[in-house]
Amino acid sequence: MPNLPAYTQIQQTLKLVPAGTVVSYGQLADLAGLPGRARLVGRCLKEAGSEALPWHRVLRADGKIAFPAGSDAAGEQRQRLIAEGVMVRNYRVKLSEFGWQPDSYTLLHRLQF
DNA sequence: AGGTTGACGGTTG
DNA sequence: GCAACCGCCAACC
Numbered sequence: 831m832p833n834l835p836a837y838t839q840i841q842q843t844l845k846l847v848p849a850g851t852v853v854s855y856g857q858l859a860d861l862a863g864l865p866g867r868a869r870l871v872g873r874c875l876k877e878a879g880s881e882a883l884p885w886h887r888v889l890r891a892d893g894k895i896a897f898p899a900g901s902d903a904a905g906e907q908r909q910r911l912i913a914e915g916v917m918v919r920n921y922r923v924k925l926s927e928f929g930w931q932p933d934s935y936t937l938l939h940r941l942q943f
Numbered sequence: 944a945g946g947t948t949g950a951c952g953g954t955t956g
Numbered sequence: 957g958c959a960a961c962c963g964c965c966a967a968c969c
Contacts, residue, residue, distance in 0.1 A: 832967070855951055868951040869965065875950055877967095888950075896950040903950080947969075955961080 837874045839863060847887050849914045851930035852923055854891045861932065872896070886910035887930075895921045 843862040847853055853861070856868035864870060868891075875885050886907045890896050897904035899921045908918050916928050 859951090866952090866964075867966095869949070870951095872950040873966065885950085890950085891952055907950095945969105948967085949965105951964085953961105953963090956959090 832877075833870070833874075836862075836864060836867075836870060837878070840871055840874045841878060841881075841883055844883055844885070844888070846932070846936055847884055847930050849884070849887075850916060850928070852887045852889050852893075852911070852916060852925065852928050853930045854889055854893075854925070855896075856891055857930075858888060861937075889923055889925075893923045893925045 839862040840858065843858060844853075847858075854868070855871040856866075859865065859867040859871050862871075871888065875883070875888065878885070888896075895904050895907050895918075897907065904921055908921060911918050911923065916923055
């Protein structure tokens, strides 16, 4: 697996995202200490496969599921989100309603990587 | 070594 | 709200 250190940070940070909430690729990159590296998050998740990560909680900055609407992957992500109580309308989620806002404790803990 | 490719994001029309 | 562009950058020809 390429770029191991960065990928590890991304995955550890993703594990902190609680069920029922979502984050954007860019937000996750920022929280992982990799500002502006949203695309790296995408590559990371692609290689990680379904490695026990809550990958379905990661959406685009506008709240849309990144996979093409109607694809198998998009359908599965939609189901997983709904199963957690996240409202998904046309492959889109209201970030103002379900977006994750890490508390100061979590934020502090994250800084000790 | 150089061109292409995206699980992205911000701007613009 | 949508689509076309453009900047981005590591992986992959």
